[in-house]
Amino acid sequence: MDREAPYIQWFPGHMTKTRRMIESDLKLVDAVVELLDARTPKSSQNPLIEELTKGKKRLVVLNKSDLADPAANRLWMAHFKAQGAEVVELNAVTGKGVPSLAPALRRLLKEKIERDQARGMNKPLRAMVLGIPNVGKSSLINRLAKASKVKVADRPGVTRGKQWIRMEGNIDLLDTPGILWPKFEDSEVSLHLAFTGAIKDDVMDVEEIACLLLERLSRLNPSALTARYKLEPDPEQPGYELLTKLGRNRGFLISGGEIDTERAARILLDEFRGGKLGQVTLELPPREVTP
Ligand SMILES: Nc1nc2c(ncn2[C@@H]2O[C@H](COP(=O)(O)OP(=O)(O)OP(=O)(O)O)[C@@H](O)[C@H]2O)c(=O)[nH]1
Protein backbone atom coordinates (compact mmCIF):
# COMPACT_ATOMS: atom_id res chain seq x y z
CA MET A 1 0.00 0.00 0.00
CA ASP A 2 1.49 3.33 -0.98
CA ARG A 3 -1.21 5.69 0.20
CA GLU A 4 -0.63 8.05 3.06
CA ALA A 5 -2.28 7.34 6.39
CA PRO A 6 -4.39 10.43 7.05
CA TYR A 7 -6.76 8.33 9.14
CA ILE A 8 -4.17 8.01 11.87
CA GLN A 9 -2.93 11.11 13.59
CA TRP A 10 0.06 10.68 15.79
CA PHE A 11 1.40 13.39 18.06
CA PRO A 12 5.00 12.72 18.94
CA GLY A 13 5.24 15.47 21.55
CA HIS A 14 6.19 13.24 24.47
CA MET A 15 8.99 11.44 22.69
CA THR A 16 11.91 13.42 23.98
CA LYS A 17 10.90 12.89 27.59
CA THR A 18 10.28 9.18 27.08
CA ARG A 19 13.59 8.80 25.38
CA ARG A 20 15.43 10.48 28.24
CA MET A 21 13.74 8.24 30.79
CA ILE A 22 14.62 5.12 28.86
CA GLU A 23 18.20 6.28 28.45
CA SER A 24 18.60 6.80 32.17
CA ASP A 25 17.06 3.41 33.04
CA LEU A 26 19.25 1.72 30.46
CA LYS A 27 22.32 2.80 32.42
CA LEU A 28 21.17 0.47 35.22
CA VAL A 29 20.87 -2.73 33.22
CA ASP A 30 23.01 -5.26 31.38
CA ALA A 31 20.34 -6.39 28.95
CA VAL A 32 17.10 -5.34 27.33
CA VAL A 33 14.08 -7.57 26.83
CA GLU A 34 12.58 -6.23 23.61
CA LEU A 35 8.93 -7.19 23.36
CA LEU A 36 7.50 -7.54 19.87
CA ASP A 37 3.98 -8.47 18.82
CA ALA A 38 4.20 -11.86 17.10
CA ARG A 39 1.45 -10.80 14.69
CA THR A 40 3.54 -7.86 13.49
CA PRO A 41 7.16 -8.37 14.56
CA LYS A 42 8.51 -5.84 12.11
CA SER A 43 5.94 -3.11 12.61
CA SER A 44 6.07 -3.43 16.39
CA GLN A 45 9.82 -2.85 16.48
CA ASN A 46 10.81 0.65 17.48
CA PRO A 47 12.81 2.36 14.73
CA LEU A 48 15.39 3.72 17.15
CA ILE A 49 15.92 0.56 19.16
CA GLU A 50 19.40 -0.05 17.75
CA GLU A 51 20.53 3.43 18.61
CA LEU A 52 18.85 3.51 21.99
CA THR A 53 20.22 0.19 23.21
CA LYS A 54 23.70 0.55 21.76
CA GLY A 55 26.16 -1.44 23.85
CA LYS A 56 23.39 -3.45 25.55
CA LYS A 57 22.58 -7.06 24.93
CA ARG A 58 19.08 -7.54 23.52
CA LEU A 59 16.72 -10.45 23.97
CA VAL A 60 13.93 -10.50 21.39
CA VAL A 61 10.56 -11.70 22.67
CA LEU A 62 7.73 -12.60 20.33
CA ASN A 63 4.80 -11.97 22.62
CA LYS A 64 1.12 -12.70 21.94
CA SER A 65 2.35 -15.72 20.00
CA ASP A 66 -0.98 -17.38 20.81
CA LEU A 67 -2.69 -14.84 18.53
CA ALA A 68 -0.29 -15.34 15.63
CA ASP A 69 -0.01 -18.09 13.03
CA PRO A 70 2.19 -20.87 14.50
CA ALA A 71 3.93 -21.46 11.15
CA ALA A 72 4.72 -17.75 10.89
CA ASN A 73 6.03 -17.79 14.48
CA ARG A 74 8.51 -20.46 13.42
CA LEU A 75 9.65 -18.36 10.48
CA TRP A 76 10.14 -15.30 12.67
CA MET A 77 12.03 -17.31 15.30
CA ALA A 78 14.32 -18.65 12.56
CA HIS A 79 14.73 -15.15 11.16
CA PHE A 80 15.92 -13.64 14.45
CA LYS A 81 18.14 -16.63 15.19
CA ALA A 82 19.73 -16.32 11.76
CA GLN A 83 20.62 -12.76 12.72
CA GLY A 84 22.44 -14.12 15.75
CA ALA A 85 19.82 -12.92 18.25
CA GLU A 86 18.50 -14.73 21.29
CA VAL A 87 14.75 -15.00 20.80
CA VAL A 88 11.88 -16.55 22.73
CA GLU A 89 8.23 -16.95 21.87
CA LEU A 90 5.65 -16.50 24.60
CA ASN A 91 2.24 -15.71 25.93
CA ALA A 92 2.60 -13.21 28.73
CA VAL A 93 -0.95 -13.79 29.93
CA THR A 94 -0.91 -17.55 30.44
CA GLY A 95 2.83 -17.65 31.05
CA LYS A 96 3.48 -20.11 28.24
CA GLY A 97 7.13 -19.84 27.23
CA VAL A 98 7.98 -17.55 30.14
CA PRO A 99 10.31 -20.12 31.82
CA SER A 100 12.59 -19.92 28.77
CA LEU A 101 13.26 -16.25 29.40
CA ALA A 102 15.83 -16.53 32.20
CA PRO A 103 17.97 -19.18 30.47
CA ALA A 104 17.93 -17.09 27.27
CA LEU A 105 19.07 -14.02 29.20
CA ARG A 106 21.88 -16.02 30.79
CA ARG A 107 23.00 -17.25 27.38
CA LEU A 108 22.94 -13.67 26.14
CA LEU A 109 25.05 -12.49 29.07
CA LYS A 110 27.39 -15.46 29.11
CA GLU A 111 30.51 -13.34 28.74
CA LYS A 112 29.59 -11.07 31.59
CA ILE A 113 28.79 -14.05 33.81
CA GLU A 114 32.17 -15.56 33.02
CA ARG A 115 33.94 -12.27 33.64
CA ASP A 116 32.22 -11.90 37.02
CA GLN A 117 33.03 -15.48 37.94
CA ALA A 118 36.70 -15.00 37.07
CA ARG A 119 36.70 -12.16 39.58
CA GLY A 120 35.00 -14.33 42.18
CA MET A 121 31.76 -12.35 41.94
CA ASN A 122 28.20 -13.52 41.53
CA LYS A 123 26.29 -10.28 41.00
CA PRO A 124 22.71 -10.50 39.79
CA LEU A 125 22.27 -9.78 36.10
CA ARG A 126 20.02 -6.81 35.44
CA ALA A 127 17.47 -6.39 32.70
CA MET A 128 14.55 -4.22 31.69
CA VAL A 129 11.55 -4.66 29.43
CA LEU A 130 11.07 -2.34 26.45
CA GLY A 131 8.23 -2.23 23.96
CA ILE A 132 5.60 -0.21 22.17
CA PRO A 133 2.19 0.44 23.80
CA ASN A 134 -0.06 -2.56 24.41
CA VAL A 135 2.51 -5.18 23.45
CA GLY A 136 2.26 -6.90 26.85
CA LYS A 137 5.01 -5.32 28.96
CA SER A 138 2.99 -5.10 32.18
CA SER A 139 1.55 -8.58 31.68
CA LEU A 140 5.04 -10.03 31.35
CA ILE A 141 6.40 -8.16 34.36
CA ASN A 142 3.42 -9.30 36.47
CA ARG A 143 3.98 -12.86 35.34
CA LEU A 144 7.63 -12.77 36.27
CA ALA A 145 6.84 -11.14 39.59
CA LYS A 146 4.38 -13.89 40.42
CA ALA A 147 6.81 -16.59 39.41
CA SER A 148 9.68 -15.24 41.50
CA LYS A 149 10.14 -16.12 45.14
CA VAL A 150 11.32 -12.69 46.15
CA LYS A 151 8.60 -10.65 44.53
CA VAL A 152 10.12 -7.25 44.55
CA ALA A 153 13.63 -6.58 45.67
CA ASP A 154 14.58 -3.01 46.33
CA ARG A 155 18.21 -2.35 45.74
CA PRO A 156 18.98 0.88 47.52
CA GLY A 157 22.34 2.42 46.91
CA VAL A 158 22.85 0.92 43.50
CA THR A 159 19.69 2.28 42.00
CA ARG A 160 17.96 4.61 44.37
CA GLY A 161 14.19 4.47 44.23
CA LYS A 162 14.00 1.78 41.59
CA GLN A 163 12.02 -1.37 42.20
CA TRP A 164 13.38 -4.66 41.00
CA ILE A 165 11.93 -8.12 40.65
CA ARG A 166 14.29 -10.91 41.53
CA MET A 167 13.85 -13.57 38.86
CA GLU A 168 15.22 -17.08 38.73
CA GLY A 169 18.67 -17.49 37.21
CA ASN A 170 20.08 -14.71 39.42
CA ILE A 171 18.45 -11.99 37.36
CA ASP A 172 16.94 -8.73 38.58
CA LEU A 173 14.32 -7.15 36.39
CA LEU A 174 13.43 -3.48 36.63
CA ASP A 175 9.74 -3.43 37.44
CA THR A 176 8.94 -0.42 35.24
CA PRO A 177 9.02 -1.03 31.51
CA GLY A 178 10.20 1.44 28.91
CA ILE A 179 7.40 2.47 26.59
CA LEU A 180 8.67 3.01 23.10
CA TRP A 181 6.85 4.97 20.46
CA PRO A 182 5.89 2.98 17.40
CA LYS A 183 7.04 3.64 13.87
CA PHE A 184 4.43 5.95 12.50
CA GLU A 185 6.00 7.34 9.38
CA ASP A 186 5.12 4.36 7.22
CA SER A 187 1.45 3.86 6.37
CA GLU A 188 1.63 0.07 6.11
CA VAL A 189 3.25 -0.11 9.53
CA SER A 190 0.68 2.29 11.00
CA LEU A 191 -2.08 0.09 9.68
CA HIS A 192 -0.64 -3.03 11.32
CA LEU A 193 -0.38 -1.16 14.59
CA ALA A 194 -3.96 0.06 14.27
CA PHE A 195 -5.22 -3.45 13.53
CA THR A 196 -3.50 -4.93 16.57
CA GLY A 197 -4.46 -2.08 18.91
CA ALA A 198 -1.02 -0.57 19.46
CA ILE A 199 -2.38 2.76 18.26
CA LYS A 200 -5.36 3.99 20.21
CA ASP A 201 -8.70 3.94 18.41
CA ASP A 202 -9.46 7.54 19.30
CA VAL A 203 -6.71 8.89 17.04
CA MET A 204 -7.95 7.08 13.98
CA ASP A 205 -11.00 6.50 11.85
CA VAL A 206 -12.20 3.11 13.11
CA GLU A 207 -14.48 2.48 10.16
CA GLU A 208 -11.73 3.09 7.66
CA ILE A 209 -9.36 0.85 9.64
CA ALA A 210 -12.01 -1.86 9.88
CA CYS A 211 -12.61 -1.75 6.10
CA LEU A 212 -8.90 -2.17 5.44
CA LEU A 213 -8.71 -5.01 7.97
CA LEU A 214 -11.62 -6.77 6.27
CA GLU A 215 -9.85 -6.49 2.91
CA ARG A 216 -6.70 -7.91 4.49
CA LEU A 217 -8.55 -10.78 6.19
CA SER A 218 -10.34 -11.61 2.94
CA ARG A 219 -6.94 -12.64 1.68
CA LEU A 220 -5.32 -13.96 4.87
CA ASN A 221 -8.16 -15.88 6.50
CA PRO A 222 -11.46 -15.70 4.56
CA SER A 223 -12.90 -18.79 6.24
CA ALA A 224 -12.83 -17.05 9.62
CA LEU A 225 -14.93 -14.22 8.15
CA THR A 226 -17.41 -16.75 6.84
CA ALA A 227 -17.57 -18.70 10.09
CA ARG A 228 -17.98 -15.71 12.34
CA TYR A 229 -19.85 -13.13 10.26
CA LYS A 230 -21.37 -15.19 7.44
CA LEU A 231 -19.38 -13.18 4.91
CA GLU A 232 -18.26 -14.73 1.69
CA PRO A 233 -15.47 -12.40 0.78
CA ASP A 234 -13.73 -12.41 -2.51
CA PRO A 235 -10.36 -10.68 -2.56
CA GLU A 236 -11.64 -7.89 -4.80
CA GLN A 237 -14.59 -6.93 -2.64
CA PRO A 238 -14.31 -3.43 -1.16
CA GLY A 239 -14.00 -3.32 2.62
CA TYR A 240 -16.97 -1.05 3.09
CA GLU A 241 -19.24 -3.57 1.40
CA LEU A 242 -17.97 -6.25 3.75
CA LEU A 243 -18.40 -4.01 6.77
CA THR A 244 -21.99 -3.20 5.80
CA LYS A 245 -22.79 -6.87 5.35
CA LEU A 246 -21.19 -7.71 8.66
CA GLY A 247 -23.36 -5.07 10.35
CA ARG A 248 -26.49 -6.35 8.65
CA ASN A 249 -25.77 -9.99 9.51
CA ARG A 250 -25.19 -9.07 13.12
CA GLY A 251 -28.33 -6.91 13.24
CA PHE A 252 -26.49 -3.68 14.03
CA LEU A 253 -29.10 -1.14 13.02
CA ILE A 254 -29.71 2.48 13.86
CA SER A 255 -33.04 4.27 13.56
CA GLY A 256 -34.50 4.20 10.08
CA GLY A 257 -33.06 0.76 9.40
CA GLU A 258 -29.64 2.12 8.54
CA ILE A 259 -26.70 -0.14 9.32
CA ASP A 260 -24.53 0.89 12.22
CA THR A 261 -21.18 0.51 10.49
CA GLU A 262 -19.32 2.16 13.34
CA ARG A 263 -20.52 -0.49 15.78
CA ALA A 264 -19.66 -3.18 13.22
CA ALA A 265 -16.17 -1.69 12.92
CA ARG A 266 -15.58 -1.67 16.67
CA ILE A 267 -16.78 -5.26 17.04
CA LEU A 268 -14.56 -6.43 14.19
CA LEU A 269 -11.46 -4.77 15.63
CA ASP A 270 -12.23 -6.07 19.09
CA GLU A 271 -12.74 -9.60 17.92
CA PHE A 272 -9.68 -9.59 15.71
CA ARG A 273 -7.52 -8.31 18.57
CA GLY A 274 -8.97 -10.92 20.89
CA GLY A 275 -8.01 -13.73 18.53
CA LYS A 276 -11.58 -14.61 17.60
CA LEU A 277 -10.78 -14.46 13.90
CA GLY A 278 -8.08 -17.06 14.09
CA GLN A 279 -4.33 -16.90 14.49
CA VAL A 280 -3.29 -14.29 11.97
CA THR A 281 0.18 -12.94 11.29
CA LEU A 282 0.16 -9.73 9.29
CA GLU A 283 3.74 -9.74 8.02
CA LEU A 284 6.39 -12.34 7.33
CA PRO A 285 10.17 -12.07 7.56
CA PRO A 286 12.20 -11.47 4.41
CA ARG A 287 12.46 -14.47 2.11
CA GLU A 288 16.06 -15.58 2.66
CA VAL A 289 15.10 -17.67 5.68
CA THR A 290 14.45 -21.37 5.28
CA PRO A 291 13.14 -22.87 8.52
N1 LIG B 1 -3.64 -13.15 23.93
C1 LIG B 1 -2.66 -12.49 24.53
N2 LIG B 1 -2.92 -11.28 25.08
C2 LIG B 1 -1.91 -10.63 25.68
C3 LIG B 1 -0.60 -11.17 25.76
N3 LIG B 1 0.17 -10.29 26.44
C4 LIG B 1 -0.63 -9.25 26.76
N4 LIG B 1 -1.88 -9.45 26.31
C5 LIG B 1 -3.03 -8.52 26.42
O1 LIG B 1 -2.67 -7.34 25.74
C6 LIG B 1 -3.19 -6.20 26.42
C7 LIG B 1 -2.08 -5.23 26.77
O2 LIG B 1 -1.22 -5.84 27.73
P1 LIG B 1 -0.34 -4.97 28.75
O3 LIG B 1 0.49 -5.93 29.52
O4 LIG B 1 -1.17 -4.02 29.47
O5 LIG B 1 0.58 -4.19 27.68
P2 LIG B 1 1.61 -2.99 27.97
O6 LIG B 1 2.71 -3.20 27.01
O7 LIG B 1 1.95 -2.93 29.41
O8 LIG B 1 0.74 -1.73 27.53
P3 LIG B 1 1.02 -0.17 27.91
O9 LIG B 1 1.26 -0.10 29.39
O10 LIG B 1 -0.22 0.50 27.47
O11 LIG B 1 2.19 0.27 27.10
C8 LIG B 1 -3.93 -6.74 27.64
O12 LIG B 1 -5.30 -6.87 27.31
C9 LIG B 1 -3.32 -8.11 27.84
O13 LIG B 1 -4.19 -9.01 28.47
C10 LIG B 1 -0.35 -12.45 25.15
O14 LIG B 1 0.76 -12.99 25.14
N5 LIG B 1 -1.42 -13.05 24.56
Ligand SMILES: [Mg+2]
Ligand atom coordinates in the same frame (compact mmCIF):
# COMPACT_ATOMS: atom_id res chain seq x y z
MG1 LIG C 1 1.79 -1.36 30.82
